[in-house]
Amino acid sequence: MSESPTGLVAMRVRWPCEAGGHARQETTFSYKELELQRLATTVIYGWLLNIVCIAGIFGNILSYIVMRSKEYRGSTTAIYLQVLMIVDSLYLLSNLCYYGIIIGCGVGKWIIDPFAAYIRIYVSYSLIDIFRNCSVLLTLVVTAERYICVCHSLKANKVCTPNKSKIISGITVTITVVYEIPRFFILKVISTSIDNCEGNFYTIDASGLVSDEVENVLGILGFVIFLALPLVMLTILTILLLMTIKKSNHFRKSMRSMTRSSAQTSSSGDKAKKANRKSENNTTVILLSVVITALICSLPNTIFTLLGFTAFRDIIIQTLPGSIAYYLAILLLNVNSAANVILFGFFGKKFRRVFARIFIKCYWGERNRKAYQIGSQTGITHTEHLMRENGCHEEGENSMEATESSPLR
Template identity: 25%
Template sequence: MEDFNKTFQFVILNLTTIVPSNADNRTYGLSKEFRMELNTFKFCMLGIIGNTLAVFGLLANTLSIIVLRHRKMRSSTAYYLVTLAIYDNVILVAMVVFFGLPALYESMEPSILESYHFNYSYAMPIVYPVSLAAQMASIYTCVAFTIERYIAVCHPLHAANTCTKSRAKKAMLLIFLWSILYNIPRYFHYRVDTKWVDEKNRTQAIAKETEFGSDTVFRQVYLIYFQLIFMFLIPFSILMILNSALIRALRHSHQQRQQMSNSAAREHNLTIMLVAVIVLFLVCQFPSIIDNILMASTERGQLVSNMHYNKFYVMCTFMVEINSATNFIMYCVFGKKFRMVFLHIFGCKKGQRTLQYRSTLYNTRTNGLRSCDMEVSLV
């Protein structure tokens, strides 16, 4: 048990692994040459590409919120996607604070980020738990709209009473409260100390674990078992099972596509878009699951002194950032209605005045079939 506890002494069991490098020294045991190689890799992946991706993601998620809040997009599903975009923006900000900018500093000498490097750990006790709450909320938001889509596609008779805007708002509120309450212990996990750096002739903020954060019960029960159950097993099992059912339903509906009505075709398109979002989520989050399993099953010293593992850890973080930044692309590629509303809002496509006719056929004694009750509408 003692070895088991040591294995988890420096483990950050969370999907995003959002934690400053000085709070989790993963480069322990690496030679100077390996450290330089790793810093260069982090500079490229998290510093250059990661920060660029974060800026794109923040802009894209903001555009998603604008489009999804349009009156033509208002639905229970749109409510879920708006909150998902908000949570993703919180995650991206945390990625920049704890990974992107520090990665730039490590490879820039002299660095314009020196003041930031010496002070960013002050954000640790607050931004760290907030970002983890946002990550948890984003996971369960994906679960919520997947359940709703499963009911709408596989049990359509229950959709009218279940897939409503009021129920979506209640679900989002419960997810928000649950994520905040669950992550309250995180606020007591770290504290910020300072140390004097002779080379720079100034103090540096250092995030360190508190006595509560280093407690054995807290680590084993909360950071290990609760994390595995509530962040991995429950949500990912639900997502994989329901997503498989949705994919089977999509294949079946594709065979009958010619017989679909317009409303059924729109539902089909929406389901494809949401399935694409969930598939992206599972693919991007899967490496982080492997990282946590490795940390749980392998002695810490063997991992943190291994260059391949350290690069894999950086890639896990980068994949989470990709997930938070690219949902907008999924909406544009797979969401026909989303594309149309986006083009309409930003003036990329002028609205066309088209006529839609609805007619009713009936029998007359003299002239056979005639039409009446014609409705004209402008779109």
């Protein structure tokens, strides 16, 4: 960072892109704009992103536990969602380490701290891209699986099986990792010494192991495979699924309008089919909420990635509003990975029921069991023990005494 004669501060900044590219741009800010830019970094990365990442990791863990329950056993969609929640949690953890702690909170500087420099290379430039791209492909795979189950139910029994779901999930993760391997060797940390200064000076530069042509090809392939093509296919599948759900709801309404006599003569098999169709539609609604959220949250980053192939991206990012917009685009990507538990809980009746059984009823059941054991040993009733534990026993006795002495009794 150097001061120019015009009172501006020239600051060299690397703007990492989710779909590739690590070119450095010269951004020129005035002192006031520089302070605002630092404030935006602290608020968006240091506060908001850290909260979103921590809450998202905790929510994904809870959702994973729910999806592993017996109620979801044998569900191929649940298998894909379990892998997706693991990948999203790793993505949030990587963003928390780099954007939240190192950039947002200012813990460590890659200029003087080699650990932060290596985090910048291997976490920001490699691991974040791996988990992000893997999350996109898994979302596309689970949407395609749900489309087959809903629109081609006869083929679903052969195509959509738990074993095949595990194999496809493993292949998806493997493809993403293999594609991202060259990115680990594009950059390197250089250590140099400065006269009259203690310690070493660390900079990040191209390693020379991967040529610029290979890096450009990887960037274009990454944009097509992990961004453009999935977004187009997700949009098409989402529209088809929404149309299918609309037809199913129309059919259900027509069934409800039937006469009472015909409804009474309906067999148990018809009722089972209706319940199964309703459960399938509910699962589809949950998945569509995940997909639509992903499309909305990925839109700003997609725009920045498209601008990266032109000169407009550099012009926009070199302005203060453009840099803040880029920070918000990164934040929205993390919101997408953290919103799973909210979407599952809001749209999924089955998820809420299983969640309550695991995390709420188990807590109260454990308290009731302990109260029964203590009561059997001390003679204290189950209700008295719970009232004492909640601090209400004394208040209950006082209210009983007041009732006994009341003239209205």
